[in-house]
Amino acid sequence: xxxxxxxxxxxxxxxxxxxxxxxxxxxxxxxxxxxxxxxxxxxxxxxxxxxxxxxxxxxxxxxxxxxxxxxxxxxxxxxxxxxxxxxxxxxxxxxxxxxxxxxxxxxxxxxxxxxxxxxxxxxxxxxxxxxxxxxxxxxxxxxxxxxxxxxxxxxxxxxxxxxxxxxxxxxxxxxxxxxxxxxxxxxxxxxxxxxxxxxxxxxxxxxxxxxxxxxxxxxxxxxxxxxxxxxxxxxxxxxxxxxxxxxxxxxxxxxxxxxxxxxxxxxxxxxxxxxxxxxxxxxxxxxxxxxx
Amino acid sequence: xxxxxxxxxxxxxxxxxxxxxxxxxxxxxxxxxxxxxxxxxxxxxxxxxxxxxxxxxxxxxxxxxxxxxxxxxxxxxxxxxxxxxxxxxxxxxxxxxxxxxxxxxxxxxxxxxxxxxxxxxxxxxxxxxxxxxxxxxxxxxxxxxxxxxxxxxxxxxxxxxxxxxxxxx
Numbered sequence: 351x352x353x354x355x356x357x358x359x360x361x362x363x364x365x366x367x368x369x370x371x372x373x374x375x376x377x378x379x380x381x382x383x384x385x386x387x388x389x390x391x392x393x394x395x396x397x398x399x400x401x402x403x404x405x406x407x408x409x410x411x412x413x414x415x416x417x418x419x420x421x422x423x424x425x426x427x428x429x430x431x432x433x434x435x436x437x438x439x440x441x442x443x444x445x446x447x448x449x450x451x452x453x454x455x456x457x458x459x460x461x462x463x464x465x466x467x468x469x470x471x472x473x474x475x476x477x478x479x480x481x482x483x484x485x486x487x488x489x490x491x492x493x494x495x496x497x498x499x500x501x502x503x504x505x506x507x508x509x510x511x512x513x514x515x516x517x518x519x520x521x522x523x524x525x526x527x528x529x530x531x532x533x534x535x536x537x538x539x540x541x542x543x544x545x546x547x548x549x550x551x552x553x554x555x556x557x558x559x560x561x562x563x564x565x566x567x568x569x570x571x572x573x574x575x576x577x578x579x580x581x582x583x584x585x586x587x588x589x590x591x592x593x594x595x596x597x598x599x600x601x602x603x604x605x606x607x608x609x610x611x612x613x614x615x616x617x618x619x620x621x622x623x624x625x626x627x628x629x630x631x632x633x634x635x636x637x638x639x640x641x642x
Numbered sequence: 643x644x645x646x647x648x649x650x651x652x653x654x655x656x657x658x659x660x661x662x663x664x665x666x667x668x669x670x671x672x673x674x675x676x677x678x679x680x681x682x683x684x685x686x687x688x689x690x691x692x693x694x695x696x697x698x699x700x701x702x703x704x705x706x707x708x709x710x711x712x713x714x715x716x717x718x719x720x721x722x723x724x725x726x727x728x729x730x731x732x733x734x735x736x737x738x739x740x741x742x743x744x745x746x747x748x749x750x751x752x753x754x755x756x757x758x759x760x761x762x763x764x765x766x767x768x769x770x771x772x773x774x775x776x777x778x779x780x781x782x783x784x785x786x787x788x789x790x791x792x793x794x795x796x797x798x799x800x801x802x803x804x805x806x807x808x809x810x811x
Binding site: 351353355356358359360361362383385386387390391393394395403405407408431454455456457458460461542543544 | 663664665666667668671684687688689690692695701702703704706707708709711712714755758759772773774776777778
């Protein structure tokens, strides 16, 4: 353990309003910490730059799952175990429930929060591809008020996001109108449990008279941040799923993907796996009556 | 940063505790250094190996990833709290009987993860055991003896366990 607890301040105001006051009074000075599954790792290795931390753990206003007629709202402090345990969520948004079951171990899932996963902004984040193909929106909050943006516009680059210095991620709003879409999410990692993904691909698509009428594709680790694959989507929109259209889509994705090269895998491996995942999804899509 | 540090209160194995330490101090270090409960082990220190697993408010956590301030008011259970009145917990007995412990470093974490598992699933399948213990690494046993120990502790007839465990592979 190279971290020095004496060198860091940590406070727990206990309510959302109190945290927002603190952030508003000294923007940029305090780093929020929720379940600690990211920041405490940095702390232990002596690499936690933040000297002043404010705890979001146990703030009830941030931990909720609310089902509305056309969408589901998930509080930023909701843990992945909360997401897994919620039966309504698994029925409406199966890709989110599945990604929650992939994250780390049971111990990690009970502490790691959806908001933490998104604000941390790892290119390999497990929950991000699902949120992207569901057209999720992000709600942010500060003393100035609340605002919503599409999740696809939240990440601005490697570990950079749209949050202002006095803002917190408050909730994620996920539309439930994708129930009749074919849905796909596959993660490729070193082993089934506990492994951070090398690459993951999520997709939702709707066939209308054998033609792709809607399609959304998103990936982990194919860019410096979680990303939609708009060019590959455009290549498939309005097409039938044929050997030819699959080949074209593979080529477009090969060109569109800008994979990261890191300790977990190489960019080349990620590119090759990604196009194979895309083909797997398209083949599933072309087979009618196959259960999702 | 300068003292005085806040007084942080919680219960460990049903006993009230109060510590005055830096709030960022890891729960793991507070348990071991301040409360002298050295059953909880440090392995990787980054949430990968599960050696430091304890239960906090009924959930399994890696105590190396919990700043102690976040344990304020919590109900903590460590491996020291498993045995009751000098009698081993059925899981502990099964680990002894089935060779589930070798060097012992992973054992407290394995026991706590298994305790968490059987609270949710009193008669877990092999698949549930594997998932429940996926965050706990062991470098001695090859895991099968550990899985069989959990199965033995949760199965009525201990004699039938090896066959069942084999089938589940």
